[in-house]
Amino acid sequence: MNPSTILPQADVLDHAGLNRQHVFDLAALPPDLVAPLEPVPHERQLILFGHAGRRLWECVQAEGIHSAHPIDEYSVRTVERWLAQALPQVRSRVVFPGAQRIGLQRLGAIAGWHRAAPFMVGIDSVWGSWFAYRVAILTDTALPPSAPIDNGYPCDSCVNKPxxxxxxxxxxxxxxxxxxxxxxxxxAADSDCALGCTARSACPVGAEHRYDESQIRHSAAGSLATIRSYPACP
Known part of the structure; x- marks a missing residue:
């Protein structure tokens, strides 16, 4: 969890695997980042939820995988349960996952979560690349906005770059x-990286937080299906 984030009952989120949370005031965000979300007047803040490490996938597996998007569905259910329990009077709207365009990596950079590794996944010196954005909601809350964190950027000092x-x-x-x-x-027919990025797995940073192989395969299968759907792909 980001120690600068003060959310009520944040331990519930941490236990459920959504152990990264950041509160943004919409008024403080770049207008071009906010505009696609089409906030209405009462929506004053955006809360971003992410996961780092293995805990979230363990929770998803414990509930059972019954759909094509179990992580998204579990994450949204978890946030909705947390809202009902911790902030029952709050009006909120899920903007990710969903059809709306949202600059997750830009939000992550503002929060201090995201600096791109050479293999184009966010990375820091604590979690390595083993974290992801899971849910973003717009709310009418007036919570203290989170301060950016800095876990360090390991790629600049990486000599061997495996x-x-x-x-x-x-x-x-x-x-x-x-x-x-x-x-x-x-x-490719004999691809070693169809169901998992070999470059990402070779990175030693945060190796103790590396996802379970079943999670890696699950996520990679989704992105592979997207690549196969591109008209320009053979």
Whole structure:
């Protein structure tokens, strides 16, 4: 949990695996980040929930996987239960997951959660890349806004950069991420990274928080299906 975030009954969220929380005042966010969310006048704050480490997947598995999007559904249910218990009078609206466009990585950067690793996943020195954004809600709350955190950025001091050499598609060798090379590598018949990013797994930072293999495969299967749906892909 972000120690600067003070949410009522935050321990309930932590126990349920949503152990990253950040409160933003909408008025303090860049207007172009807020506009796509189409807030109504009473919506004054955005609360971002994320998970770091293995706990959330353990909770999802304990409840049972009965749909194509069990993590999203579990996360939204958890936030809704927390709201009903901790802030029963609050008006709220889920804006992620959903159809609305939302700049999660920009929000994460403002919160201090997100700086991109070479393999284009957020990373910090505590959790490595083993965290994700799960739910964002707009509310009529007047909670203390969270201060940004700084867990440190490990990539600047990484000498060997094992993620670059571990990518069989060579998507990182140019110094910037090559999305086409990554997609082509994942779609190859004998791909080693179709159901899990080998570059991400090679990164030693936060290795103790590495997701369970079943979670890695589950998430990778979803992104692989999206890649296969691209018209330009073979």
């Amino acid at each position: 993620c670059i050499s571990a990518c069989p598609a060579g998507a990182l060798v140019s110094g910037s991420f090559n999305l086409q090379a990554c997609n082509t590598g994942r779609l």
